Amino acid sequence: MKILLVLLCITLFVALVSSATPASVIIVGAGMSGISAAKQLQEAGIYDYLILEATDRIGGRIHKTQFGGHTVEKGANWLHGVGGPEKNPMFEIAKRINLKNYYSDFSNISLNTYKQEGGKYSKEEVEAALNKTESNEEFGTEFAEKLSANKDVDDDMSLLAAERLNNMEPKTALERMIDFYSFDGEQAESPRITSLKHVLPRPEYTLYGEGEYFVADERGFESIVHEYAKIALAYKNGGVIDARLYYNKVVTEIEYSDTGVTLKTEDGRVFQAKTAIISPSVGVLQSNLIKFKPELPLWKRRAIDEFSLGIYTKIFLKFPRRFWPTGPGTEFFFYVHQRRGYYAIWQQLDNEYPGSNIMFVTVADQESIRIEQQPDSKTKAEAMEVLRKIFGKNIPDATDIMIPRWNSDRFYKGTFSNWPAGYTEEKHNHLRAPIGSLYFTGEHTHAQLFGYADGAYFAGAETANDVISCLKRKVCKGNINMNITEHAFEN
Numbered sequence: 001m002k003i004l005l006v007l008l009c010i011t012l013f014v015a016l017v018s019s020a021t022p023a024s025v026i027i028v029g030a031g032m033s034g035i036s037a038a039k040q041l042q043e044a045g046i047y048d049y050l051i052l053e054a055t056d057r058i059g060g061r062i063h064k065t066q067f068g069g070h071t072v073e074k075g076a077n078w079l080h081g082v083g084g085p086e087k088n089p090m091f092e093i094a095k096r097i098n099l100k101n102y103y104s105d106f107s108n109i110s111l112n113t114y115k116q117e118g119g120k121y122s123k124e125e126v127e128a129a130l131n132k133t134e135s136n137e138e139f140g141t142e143f144a145e146k147l148s149a150n151k152d153v154d155d156d157m158s159l160l161a162a163e164r165l166n167n168m169e170p171k172t173a174l175e176r177m178i179d180f181y182s183f184d185g186e187q188a189e190s191p192r193i194t195s196l197k198h199v200l201p202r203p204e205y206t207l208y209g210e211g212e213y214f215v216a217d218e219r220g221f222e223s224i225v226h227e228y229a230k231i232a233l234a235y236k237n238g239g240v241i242d243a244r245l246y247y248n249k250v251v252t253e254i255e256y257s258d259t260g261v262t263l264k265t266e267d268g269r270v271f272q273a274k275t276a277i278i279s280p281s282v283g284v285l286q287s288n289l290i291k292f293k294p295e296l297p298l299w300k301r302r303a304i305d306e307f308s309l310g311i312y313t314k315i316f317l318k319f320p321r322r323f324w325p326t327g328p329g330t331e332f333f334f335y336v337h338q339r340r341g342y343y344a345i346w347q348q349l350d351n352e353y354p355g356s357n358i359m360f361v362t363v364a365d366q367e368s369i370r371i372e373q374q375p376d377s378k379t380k381a382e383a384m385e386v387l388r389k390i391f392g393k394n395i396p397d398a399t400d401i402m403i404p405r406w407n408s409d410r411f412y413k414g415t416f417s418n419w420p421a422g423y424t425e426e427k428h429n430h431l432r433a434p435i436g437s438l439y440f441t442g443e444h445t446h447a448q449l450f451g452y453a454d455g456a457y458f459a460g461a462e463t464a465n466d467v468i469s470c471l472k473r474k475v476c477k478g479n480i481n482m483n484i485t486e487h488a489f490e491n
Protein backbone atom coordinates (compact mmCIF):
# COMPACT_ATOMS: atom_id res chain seq x y z
CA MET A 1 0.00 0.00 0.00
CA LYS A 2 2.84 2.31 0.99
CA ILE A 3 4.70 1.54 -2.28
CA LEU A 4 1.52 2.25 -4.28
CA LEU A 5 1.17 5.62 -2.59
CA VAL A 6 4.81 6.50 -3.31
CA LEU A 7 4.35 5.45 -6.97
CA LEU A 8 1.24 7.57 -7.18
CA CYS A 9 3.11 10.56 -5.78
CA ILE A 10 5.97 10.06 -8.24
CA THR A 11 3.52 9.77 -11.18
CA LEU A 12 1.79 12.94 -10.05
CA PHE A 13 5.12 14.73 -9.65
CA VAL A 14 6.30 13.60 -13.12
CA ALA A 15 2.97 14.68 -14.63
CA LEU A 16 3.29 18.11 -13.06
CA VAL A 17 6.92 18.60 -14.04
CA SER A 18 6.41 17.24 -17.56
CA SER A 19 3.77 19.91 -18.02
CA ALA A 20 6.58 22.42 -17.58
CA THR A 21 6.53 23.37 -21.25
CA PRO A 22 9.68 25.09 -22.47
CA ALA A 23 8.73 28.02 -24.69
CA SER A 24 10.36 31.24 -25.85
CA VAL A 25 7.64 33.41 -24.37
CA ILE A 26 4.78 33.00 -21.92
CA ILE A 27 2.12 35.67 -22.05
CA VAL A 28 0.09 36.05 -18.87
CA GLY A 29 -3.44 37.16 -19.79
CA ALA A 30 -5.49 37.05 -22.99
CA GLY A 31 -6.98 40.53 -22.89
CA MET A 32 -6.39 43.07 -25.66
CA SER A 33 -2.72 43.61 -24.77
CA GLY A 34 -1.94 39.89 -24.40
CA ILE A 35 -3.57 39.03 -27.72
CA SER A 36 -1.84 41.97 -29.39
CA ALA A 37 1.52 40.71 -28.05
CA ALA A 38 0.76 37.21 -29.40
CA LYS A 39 -0.09 38.65 -32.82
CA GLN A 40 3.16 40.60 -32.88
CA LEU A 41 5.23 37.52 -31.94
CA GLN A 42 3.46 35.42 -34.54
CA GLU A 43 4.07 38.01 -37.25
CA ALA A 44 7.77 38.13 -36.29
CA GLY A 45 8.04 34.37 -36.75
CA ILE A 46 8.16 33.48 -33.05
CA TYR A 47 5.65 30.66 -32.77
CA ASP A 48 6.69 28.94 -29.55
CA TYR A 49 4.75 31.10 -27.15
CA LEU A 50 2.06 30.18 -24.67
CA ILE A 51 -0.76 32.25 -23.27
CA LEU A 52 -2.00 31.54 -19.74
CA GLU A 53 -5.41 33.08 -19.12
CA ALA A 54 -7.14 32.98 -15.74
CA THR A 55 -10.70 32.87 -17.11
CA ASP A 56 -12.42 30.77 -19.76
CA ARG A 57 -12.44 33.48 -22.44
CA ILE A 58 -10.28 36.01 -24.27
CA GLY A 59 -10.94 39.77 -24.15
CA GLY A 60 -10.42 40.59 -20.46
CA ARG A 61 -12.00 43.97 -19.78
CA ILE A 62 -13.66 43.90 -23.19
CA HIS A 63 -16.57 41.69 -22.23
CA LYS A 64 -20.03 41.33 -23.70
CA THR A 65 -22.92 39.71 -21.90
CA GLN A 66 -26.57 38.95 -22.59
CA PHE A 67 -29.10 41.16 -20.88
CA GLY A 68 -32.80 41.58 -21.60
CA GLY A 69 -32.47 39.64 -24.85
CA HIS A 70 -29.56 41.70 -26.22
CA THR A 71 -25.78 41.93 -26.08
CA VAL A 72 -24.57 44.66 -23.75
CA GLU A 73 -21.03 45.54 -22.78
CA LYS A 74 -19.91 45.11 -19.18
CA GLY A 75 -16.56 46.64 -20.13
CA ALA A 76 -15.29 48.79 -23.01
CA ASN A 77 -18.10 50.32 -25.06
CA TRP A 78 -16.89 53.37 -26.99
CA LEU A 79 -14.52 53.59 -29.91
CA HIS A 80 -12.83 56.92 -30.35
CA GLY A 81 -12.21 58.16 -33.78
CA VAL A 82 -12.94 59.76 -37.12
CA GLY A 83 -11.50 63.02 -38.34
CA GLY A 84 -8.18 63.12 -36.46
CA PRO A 85 -4.65 62.85 -37.88
CA GLU A 86 -4.34 59.15 -36.92
CA LYS A 87 -6.58 56.16 -37.51
CA ASN A 88 -7.72 54.18 -34.49
CA PRO A 89 -6.74 50.58 -35.39
CA MET A 90 -9.70 49.20 -33.47
CA PHE A 91 -12.08 51.47 -35.33
CA GLU A 92 -10.62 50.25 -38.62
CA ILE A 93 -11.37 46.64 -37.64
CA ALA A 94 -14.87 47.62 -36.52
CA LYS A 95 -15.45 49.12 -39.97
CA ARG A 96 -14.11 46.04 -41.74
CA ILE A 97 -16.38 43.64 -39.86
CA ASN A 98 -19.36 46.05 -39.91
CA LEU A 99 -19.54 46.17 -36.15
CA LYS A 100 -22.56 48.31 -35.38
CA ASN A 101 -21.64 51.52 -33.59
CA TYR A 102 -23.53 54.75 -32.99
CA TYR A 103 -22.31 58.32 -32.70
CA SER A 104 -22.93 59.50 -29.13
CA ASP A 105 -24.57 62.90 -29.22
CA PHE A 106 -23.93 64.56 -25.86
CA SER A 107 -24.92 67.98 -27.14
CA ASN A 108 -28.41 67.91 -25.63
CA ILE A 109 -27.25 67.81 -22.05
CA SER A 110 -28.63 71.33 -21.53
CA LEU A 111 -32.15 70.09 -22.32
CA ASN A 112 -32.05 66.85 -20.36
CA THR A 113 -30.68 67.65 -16.90
CA TYR A 114 -32.92 66.92 -13.91
CA LYS A 115 -32.96 68.28 -10.37
CA GLN A 116 -32.54 66.17 -7.24
CA GLU A 117 -36.22 66.49 -6.33
CA GLY A 118 -37.48 66.38 -9.91
CA GLY A 119 -38.09 68.91 -12.65
CA LYS A 120 -35.57 70.07 -15.21
CA TYR A 121 -32.91 72.74 -14.98
CA SER A 122 -33.40 75.52 -17.52
CA LYS A 123 -31.25 75.43 -20.64
CA GLU A 124 -29.51 78.63 -19.46
CA GLU A 125 -28.66 77.18 -16.04
CA VAL A 126 -27.05 74.07 -17.56
CA GLU A 127 -25.24 76.08 -20.22
CA ALA A 128 -23.72 78.33 -17.56
CA ALA A 129 -22.36 75.24 -15.76
CA LEU A 130 -21.15 73.76 -19.05
CA ASN A 131 -19.33 77.01 -19.86
CA LYS A 132 -17.48 76.75 -16.57
CA THR A 133 -16.31 73.22 -17.38
CA GLU A 134 -15.36 74.22 -20.91
CA SER A 135 -13.33 77.10 -19.50
CA ASN A 136 -11.61 74.65 -17.13
CA GLU A 137 -10.85 72.29 -20.04
CA GLU A 138 -9.42 75.13 -22.16
CA PHE A 139 -7.41 76.65 -19.34
CA GLY A 140 -6.25 73.19 -18.22
CA THR A 141 -5.22 72.22 -21.75
CA GLU A 142 -3.14 75.38 -22.22
CA PHE A 143 -1.54 75.03 -18.80
CA ALA A 144 -0.80 71.34 -19.37
CA GLU A 145 0.89 72.19 -22.67
CA LYS A 146 3.08 74.74 -20.89
CA LEU A 147 4.00 72.17 -18.24
CA SER A 148 4.84 69.58 -20.91
CA ALA A 149 6.90 72.09 -22.90
CA ASN A 150 9.34 72.47 -20.02
CA LYS A 151 11.35 69.30 -20.51
CA ASP A 152 13.78 70.15 -17.70
CA VAL A 153 11.23 69.82 -14.93
CA ASP A 154 8.60 67.09 -14.64
CA ASP A 155 6.00 69.40 -13.15
CA ASP A 156 2.35 68.46 -12.71
CA MET A 157 -0.78 69.26 -10.71
CA SER A 158 -4.26 67.81 -10.25
CA LEU A 159 -7.19 68.74 -12.49
CA LEU A 160 -8.81 70.21 -9.38
CA ALA A 161 -5.82 72.46 -8.73
CA ALA A 162 -6.04 73.69 -12.33
CA GLU A 163 -9.75 74.46 -11.84
CA ARG A 164 -8.85 76.50 -8.77
CA LEU A 165 -6.07 78.29 -10.63
CA ASN A 166 -8.66 79.18 -13.24
CA ASN A 167 -10.97 80.49 -10.46
CA MET A 168 -13.61 78.04 -11.67
CA GLU A 169 -13.78 75.30 -9.05
CA PRO A 170 -17.27 73.74 -9.35
CA LYS A 171 -19.39 74.86 -6.39
CA THR A 172 -23.05 74.01 -6.92
CA ALA A 173 -24.53 70.52 -7.21
CA LEU A 174 -25.24 71.18 -10.90
CA GLU A 175 -21.65 72.33 -11.54
CA ARG A 176 -20.31 69.31 -9.72
CA MET A 177 -22.47 66.96 -11.83
CA ILE A 178 -21.18 68.54 -15.07
CA ASP A 179 -17.63 68.29 -13.69
CA PHE A 180 -18.28 64.61 -12.86
CA TYR A 181 -19.64 63.96 -16.35
CA SER A 182 -16.59 65.64 -17.97
CA PHE A 183 -13.80 64.19 -15.83
CA ASP A 184 -14.88 61.30 -13.57
CA GLY A 185 -16.98 60.01 -16.48
CA GLU A 186 -13.78 59.66 -18.50
CA GLN A 187 -11.09 58.93 -15.87
CA ALA A 188 -13.31 57.09 -13.35
CA GLU A 189 -11.68 59.14 -10.61
CA SER A 190 -12.22 62.66 -9.39
CA PRO A 191 -10.21 65.72 -10.54
CA ARG A 192 -8.71 65.78 -7.05
CA ILE A 193 -6.73 62.61 -7.96
CA THR A 194 -6.18 63.02 -11.68
CA SER A 195 -3.05 64.44 -13.33
CA LEU A 196 -3.60 67.58 -15.40
CA LYS A 197 -0.59 67.04 -17.64
CA HIS A 198 -1.36 63.45 -18.59
CA VAL A 199 -5.08 63.85 -19.19
CA LEU A 200 -5.35 67.18 -21.00
CA PRO A 201 -5.37 67.61 -23.95
CA ARG A 202 -7.19 64.32 -24.28
CA PRO A 203 -4.93 62.09 -26.38
CA GLU A 204 -7.82 60.10 -27.88
CA TYR A 205 -9.32 63.32 -29.26
CA THR A 206 -6.04 64.80 -30.52
CA LEU A 207 -5.08 61.57 -32.26
CA TYR A 208 -8.35 60.30 -33.66
CA GLY A 209 -10.87 63.16 -33.49
CA GLU A 210 -13.51 64.03 -30.95
CA GLY A 211 -16.30 61.67 -32.05
CA GLU A 212 -17.21 58.87 -29.65
CA TYR A 213 -18.97 55.84 -31.08
CA PHE A 214 -20.99 53.48 -28.92
CA VAL A 215 -20.68 49.83 -29.92
CA ALA A 216 -24.00 47.97 -29.78
CA ASP A 217 -23.72 44.78 -31.77
CA GLU A 218 -24.86 41.29 -30.88
CA ARG A 219 -21.28 40.06 -31.63
CA GLY A 220 -19.93 42.39 -28.95
CA PHE A 221 -16.97 44.80 -28.79
CA GLU A 222 -14.86 41.71 -28.11
CA SER A 223 -15.22 40.61 -31.73
CA ILE A 224 -12.44 43.15 -32.41
CA VAL A 225 -10.15 41.20 -30.05
CA HIS A 226 -11.23 38.01 -31.82
CA GLU A 227 -10.18 39.50 -35.16
CA TYR A 228 -6.66 40.05 -33.78
CA ALA A 229 -6.69 36.58 -32.19
CA LYS A 230 -7.44 35.04 -35.59
CA ILE A 231 -4.14 36.42 -36.89
CA ALA A 232 -2.16 34.86 -34.05
CA LEU A 233 -3.97 31.69 -33.09
CA ALA A 234 -5.87 28.77 -34.59
CA TYR A 235 -9.51 29.80 -34.57
CA LYS A 236 -12.73 27.96 -35.40
CA ASN A 237 -16.49 28.50 -34.94
CA GLY A 238 -16.14 31.79 -33.10
CA GLY A 239 -13.43 30.67 -30.69
CA VAL A 240 -9.69 30.10 -30.28
CA ILE A 241 -8.83 26.38 -30.52
CA ASP A 242 -5.06 26.84 -30.41
CA ALA A 243 -3.21 24.53 -28.01
CA ARG A 244 -0.90 27.41 -27.07
CA LEU A 245 -3.74 29.21 -25.29
CA TYR A 246 -4.51 27.75 -21.88
CA TYR A 247 -7.79 28.82 -20.28
CA ASN A 248 -8.51 28.71 -16.54
CA LYS A 249 -4.83 29.03 -15.69
CA VAL A 250 -4.44 31.45 -12.82
CA VAL A 251 -0.77 32.37 -12.54
CA THR A 252 0.09 32.68 -8.86
CA GLU A 253 3.88 32.52 -8.86
CA ILE A 254 6.59 33.76 -11.21
CA GLU A 255 10.20 32.90 -10.56
CA TYR A 256 12.51 34.91 -12.77
CA SER A 257 16.18 35.45 -13.51
CA ASP A 258 18.14 37.05 -16.32
CA THR A 259 17.93 33.87 -18.33
CA GLY A 260 14.45 32.43 -17.81
CA VAL A 261 11.12 32.24 -16.02
CA THR A 262 9.13 29.54 -14.25
CA LEU A 263 5.42 30.16 -13.78
CA LYS A 264 3.15 28.23 -11.44
CA THR A 265 -0.61 28.20 -11.73
CA GLU A 266 -3.27 27.72 -9.09
CA ASP A 267 -4.02 24.19 -10.29
CA GLY A 268 -0.43 23.11 -9.71
CA ARG A 269 0.86 23.30 -13.28
CA VAL A 270 4.39 24.55 -14.01
CA PHE A 271 5.40 26.37 -17.20
CA GLN A 272 8.87 27.48 -18.25
CA ALA A 273 10.14 29.92 -20.86
CA LYS A 274 12.96 32.26 -21.73
CA THR A 275 10.79 35.32 -21.12
CA ALA A 276 7.36 36.25 -19.80
CA ILE A 277 5.03 39.10 -20.73
CA ILE A 278 2.82 40.12 -17.81
CA SER A 279 -0.45 41.75 -18.92
CA PRO A 280 -2.94 41.77 -16.00
CA SER A 281 -4.25 45.14 -14.79
CA VAL A 282 -2.18 47.32 -12.48
CA GLY A 283 -4.83 46.50 -9.84
CA VAL A 284 -4.02 42.80 -10.09
CA LEU A 285 -0.31 43.60 -9.69
CA GLN A 286 -1.14 45.74 -6.64
CA SER A 287 -3.19 42.90 -5.13
CA ASN A 288 -0.30 40.41 -4.93
CA LEU A 289 -2.33 37.67 -6.63
CA ILE A 290 0.95 36.88 -8.38
CA LYS A 291 3.94 36.26 -6.16
CA PHE A 292 7.24 37.19 -7.78
CA LYS A 293 10.42 35.34 -6.83
CA PRO A 294 12.62 37.17 -6.05
CA GLU A 295 10.33 39.95 -4.86
CA LEU A 296 10.12 42.78 -7.41
CA PRO A 297 12.58 45.58 -6.59
CA LEU A 298 11.33 48.58 -4.65
CA TRP A 299 11.40 50.91 -7.68
CA LYS A 300 9.05 48.54 -9.52
CA ARG A 301 6.72 48.01 -6.58
CA ARG A 302 6.48 51.75 -6.04
CA ALA A 303 5.72 52.36 -9.71
CA ILE A 304 2.93 49.76 -9.52
CA ASP A 305 1.47 50.78 -6.16
CA GLU A 306 1.49 54.53 -6.86
CA PHE A 307 -0.37 54.28 -10.18
CA SER A 308 -4.15 54.32 -10.06
CA LEU A 309 -6.92 52.04 -11.29
CA GLY A 310 -10.34 53.69 -11.56
CA ILE A 311 -13.71 52.01 -11.17
CA TYR A 312 -16.52 52.76 -13.59
CA THR A 313 -19.80 50.86 -13.57
CA LYS A 314 -22.61 50.66 -16.09
CA ILE A 315 -25.76 49.43 -14.34
CA PHE A 316 -28.24 47.97 -16.84
CA LEU A 317 -31.98 47.99 -16.23
CA LYS A 318 -34.76 46.33 -18.20
CA PHE A 319 -38.37 47.59 -18.08
CA PRO A 320 -41.68 46.09 -19.15
CA ARG A 321 -42.39 49.21 -21.21
CA ARG A 322 -40.72 52.41 -22.34
CA PHE A 323 -41.55 55.55 -20.34
CA TRP A 324 -38.79 57.84 -21.58
CA PRO A 325 -38.77 59.99 -24.72
CA THR A 326 -37.02 58.68 -27.83
CA GLY A 327 -35.69 60.30 -30.97
CA PRO A 328 -32.82 62.71 -31.65
CA GLY A 329 -31.40 64.40 -28.56
CA THR A 330 -32.93 62.02 -26.02
CA GLU A 331 -30.26 59.36 -25.80
CA PHE A 332 -28.68 60.75 -22.62
CA PHE A 333 -30.18 62.34 -19.56
CA PHE A 334 -28.53 63.56 -16.40
CA TYR A 335 -29.46 63.65 -12.72
CA VAL A 336 -28.06 66.14 -10.22
CA HIS A 337 -27.66 65.14 -6.58
CA GLN A 338 -25.81 66.67 -3.66
CA ARG A 339 -23.74 63.49 -3.57
CA ARG A 340 -21.21 63.66 -6.41
CA GLY A 341 -22.02 61.28 -9.25
CA TYR A 342 -25.09 59.73 -7.57
CA TYR A 343 -26.84 57.94 -10.48
CA ALA A 344 -25.82 60.88 -12.66
CA ILE A 345 -25.39 59.73 -16.28
CA TRP A 346 -28.24 57.82 -17.93
CA GLN A 347 -28.41 56.39 -21.41
CA GLN A 348 -31.34 54.65 -23.07
CA LEU A 349 -30.79 52.05 -25.79
CA ASP A 350 -33.86 52.60 -27.92
CA ASN A 351 -31.79 53.90 -30.80
CA GLU A 352 -29.46 50.89 -30.75
CA TYR A 353 -31.97 48.20 -29.79
CA PRO A 354 -35.46 49.51 -30.64
CA GLY A 355 -38.16 48.11 -28.39
CA SER A 356 -35.64 46.60 -25.98
CA ASN A 357 -36.75 48.84 -23.09
CA ILE A 358 -33.21 48.81 -21.74
CA MET A 359 -31.33 51.73 -20.24
CA PHE A 360 -28.22 52.02 -18.13
CA VAL A 361 -26.79 54.43 -15.60
CA THR A 362 -23.08 55.05 -15.12
CA VAL A 363 -21.51 55.52 -11.71
CA ALA A 364 -17.82 55.72 -10.84
CA ASP A 365 -15.19 55.68 -8.12
CA GLN A 366 -16.54 55.53 -4.54
CA GLU A 367 -20.14 55.10 -5.74
CA SER A 368 -19.02 52.06 -7.77
CA ILE A 369 -17.33 50.54 -4.73
CA ARG A 370 -20.38 51.22 -2.56
CA ILE A 371 -22.78 49.72 -5.10
CA GLU A 372 -20.62 46.63 -5.69
CA GLN A 373 -20.89 45.84 -1.99
CA GLN A 374 -24.64 46.05 -1.61
CA PRO A 375 -27.32 43.64 -2.85
CA ASP A 376 -28.69 44.25 -6.37
CA SER A 377 -32.16 44.78 -4.88
CA LYS A 378 -30.89 47.82 -2.93
CA THR A 379 -29.27 49.29 -6.04
CA LYS A 380 -32.44 48.71 -8.01
CA ALA A 381 -34.49 50.50 -5.35
CA GLU A 382 -32.08 53.47 -5.40
CA ALA A 383 -32.12 53.66 -9.20
CA MET A 384 -35.92 53.44 -9.29
CA GLU A 385 -36.19 56.25 -6.77
CA VAL A 386 -34.05 58.45 -9.02
CA LEU A 387 -36.03 57.50 -12.13
CA ARG A 388 -39.32 58.30 -10.35
CA LYS A 389 -37.93 61.75 -9.49
CA ILE A 390 -37.20 62.22 -13.19
CA PHE A 391 -40.19 60.55 -14.91
CA GLY A 392 -42.87 60.56 -12.19
CA LYS A 393 -44.28 58.09 -9.70
CA ASN A 394 -46.23 55.94 -12.15
CA ILE A 395 -43.39 54.33 -14.04
CA PRO A 396 -43.09 50.53 -13.76
CA ASP A 397 -40.38 48.81 -11.74
CA ALA A 398 -37.41 47.38 -13.61
CA THR A 399 -37.88 43.68 -14.25
CA ASP A 400 -34.17 42.94 -14.39
CA ILE A 401 -30.87 44.55 -13.34
CA MET A 402 -27.23 43.74 -14.15
CA ILE A 403 -24.36 45.21 -12.16
CA PRO A 404 -20.78 44.36 -13.21
CA ARG A 405 -18.47 44.05 -10.23
CA TRP A 406 -15.04 44.87 -11.64
CA ASN A 407 -13.52 46.00 -8.37
CA SER A 408 -14.38 42.79 -6.50
CA ASP A 409 -13.11 40.58 -9.32
CA ARG A 410 -9.63 39.35 -8.38
CA PHE A 411 -8.63 39.17 -12.07
CA TYR A 412 -9.28 42.92 -12.64
CA LYS A 413 -9.70 44.88 -9.36
CA GLY A 414 -11.04 47.88 -11.30
CA THR A 415 -11.82 49.08 -14.78
CA PHE A 416 -9.15 51.29 -16.35
CA SER A 417 -6.04 53.04 -15.13
CA ASN A 418 -5.74 56.72 -14.35
CA TRP A 419 -2.55 58.79 -14.08
CA PRO A 420 -2.50 60.37 -10.60
CA ALA A 421 -1.29 63.95 -10.18
CA GLY A 422 2.39 64.03 -9.32
CA TYR A 423 3.16 60.55 -10.64
CA THR A 424 6.31 61.27 -12.61
CA GLU A 425 7.19 60.20 -16.14
CA GLU A 426 10.25 58.45 -14.72
CA LYS A 427 7.98 56.41 -12.49
CA HIS A 428 5.86 55.48 -15.48
CA ASN A 429 9.01 54.34 -17.27
CA HIS A 430 9.62 52.12 -14.25
CA LEU A 431 6.06 50.78 -14.51
CA ARG A 432 6.69 49.41 -17.97
CA ALA A 433 10.42 48.66 -17.62
CA PRO A 434 11.40 45.00 -17.97
CA ILE A 435 13.41 43.23 -15.28
CA GLY A 436 15.69 40.60 -16.75
CA SER A 437 13.42 38.12 -18.50
CA LEU A 438 10.19 39.70 -17.20
CA TYR A 439 8.36 42.14 -19.48
CA PHE A 440 5.38 44.23 -18.44
CA THR A 441 2.49 45.28 -20.66
CA GLY A 442 -1.22 46.20 -20.39
CA GLU A 443 -3.12 49.42 -20.96
CA HIS A 444 -1.54 51.02 -17.86
CA THR A 445 1.92 50.80 -19.44
CA HIS A 446 1.04 53.02 -22.40
CA ALA A 447 2.29 56.55 -21.74
CA GLN A 448 -0.41 58.39 -23.73
CA LEU A 449 -3.33 56.00 -24.26
CA PHE A 450 -3.36 54.40 -20.79
CA GLY A 451 -6.88 53.45 -19.80
CA TYR A 452 -8.14 52.75 -23.31
CA ALA A 453 -8.53 49.55 -25.32
CA ASP A 454 -6.33 50.90 -28.11
CA GLY A 455 -3.71 51.77 -25.46
CA ALA A 456 -3.75 48.06 -24.54
CA TYR A 457 -3.41 47.12 -28.20
CA PHE A 458 -0.36 49.36 -28.73
CA ALA A 459 1.19 48.41 -25.38
CA GLY A 460 1.00 44.69 -26.22
CA ALA A 461 2.66 45.22 -29.60
CA GLU A 462 5.40 47.45 -28.17
CA THR A 463 6.24 45.02 -25.37
CA ALA A 464 6.33 42.13 -27.82
CA ASN A 465 8.73 44.14 -30.00
CA ASP A 466 11.10 44.46 -27.03
CA VAL A 467 10.93 40.69 -26.52
CA ILE A 468 11.46 40.02 -30.23
CA SER A 469 14.50 42.29 -30.25
CA CYS A 470 15.93 40.41 -27.27
CA LEU A 471 15.24 36.93 -28.62
CA LYS A 472 16.24 37.57 -32.20
CA ARG A 473 18.89 40.28 -32.07
CA LYS A 474 20.08 39.80 -28.50
CA VAL A 475 19.37 43.47 -27.82
CA CYS A 476 17.64 43.11 -24.50
CA LYS A 477 15.99 46.15 -23.03
CA GLY A 478 15.46 44.22 -19.83
CA ASN A 479 19.11 44.10 -18.95
CA ILE A 480 19.83 47.65 -20.09
CA ASN A 481 16.93 49.10 -18.13
CA MET A 482 17.61 46.98 -15.12
CA ASN A 483 21.15 48.27 -14.92
CA ILE A 484 20.06 51.89 -15.21
CA THR A 485 17.21 51.68 -12.77
CA GLU A 486 18.99 49.47 -10.28
CA HIS A 487 21.85 51.91 -10.31
CA ALA A 488 19.50 54.84 -9.72
CA PHE A 489 18.07 53.14 -6.65
CA GLU A 490 21.28 51.82 -5.21
CA ASN A 491 22.01 55.13 -3.54
Ligand SMILES: Cc1cc2nc3c(=O)[nH]c(=O)nc-3n(C[C@H](O)[C@H](O)[C@H](O)COP(=O)(O)OP(=O)(O)OC[C@H]3O[C@@H](n4cnc5c(N)ncnc54)[C@H](O)[C@@H]3O)c2cc1C
Nearest residue numbers: 029031032033054060061076077078251442443452453456
Ligand atom coordinates in the same frame (compact mmCIF):
# COMPACT_ATOMS: atom_id res chain seq x y z
C1 LIG B 1 -16.40 49.21 -17.52
C2 LIG B 1 -15.30 49.51 -18.51
C3 LIG B 1 -15.50 50.45 -19.49
C4 LIG B 1 -14.50 50.75 -20.42
N1 LIG B 1 -14.76 51.62 -21.44
C5 LIG B 1 -13.86 51.76 -22.43
C6 LIG B 1 -14.21 52.44 -23.62
O1 LIG B 1 -15.36 52.87 -23.78
N2 LIG B 1 -13.25 52.58 -24.59
C7 LIG B 1 -11.99 52.06 -24.43
O2 LIG B 1 -11.16 52.21 -25.34
N3 LIG B 1 -11.64 51.39 -23.31
C8 LIG B 1 -12.55 51.21 -22.33
N4 LIG B 1 -12.24 50.46 -21.23
C9 LIG B 1 -10.84 50.05 -21.02
C10 LIG B 1 -10.42 48.82 -21.83
O3 LIG B 1 -11.39 47.82 -21.73
C11 LIG B 1 -9.10 48.33 -21.24
O4 LIG B 1 -8.15 49.38 -21.27
C12 LIG B 1 -8.48 47.15 -22.00
O5 LIG B 1 -9.45 46.21 -22.37
C13 LIG B 1 -7.41 46.53 -21.12
O6 LIG B 1 -6.77 45.47 -21.78
P1 LIG B 1 -5.51 44.78 -21.11
O7 LIG B 1 -5.07 43.68 -21.98
O8 LIG B 1 -4.52 45.81 -20.72
O9 LIG B 1 -6.05 44.19 -19.72
P2 LIG B 1 -7.15 43.08 -19.43
O10 LIG B 1 -8.28 43.21 -20.37
O11 LIG B 1 -7.46 43.18 -17.98
O12 LIG B 1 -6.40 41.71 -19.75
C14 LIG B 1 -5.61 41.03 -18.80
C15 LIG B 1 -5.99 39.55 -18.81
O13 LIG B 1 -5.23 38.91 -17.78
C16 LIG B 1 -6.04 37.94 -17.14
N5 LIG B 1 -5.46 37.70 -15.81
C17 LIG B 1 -5.52 38.48 -14.70
N6 LIG B 1 -4.82 37.92 -13.69
C18 LIG B 1 -4.30 36.76 -14.18
C19 LIG B 1 -3.49 35.73 -13.63
N7 LIG B 1 -3.05 35.78 -12.36
N8 LIG B 1 -3.16 34.68 -14.39
C20 LIG B 1 -3.57 34.60 -15.69
N9 LIG B 1 -4.34 35.54 -16.27
C21 LIG B 1 -4.69 36.62 -15.52
C22 LIG B 1 -7.41 38.57 -17.11
O14 LIG B 1 -8.43 37.61 -16.98
C23 LIG B 1 -7.45 39.29 -18.47
O15 LIG B 1 -8.01 38.45 -19.46
C24 LIG B 1 -13.24 50.11 -20.32
C25 LIG B 1 -13.03 49.13 -19.35
C26 LIG B 1 -14.06 48.81 -18.47
C27 LIG B 1 -13.84 47.69 -17.49
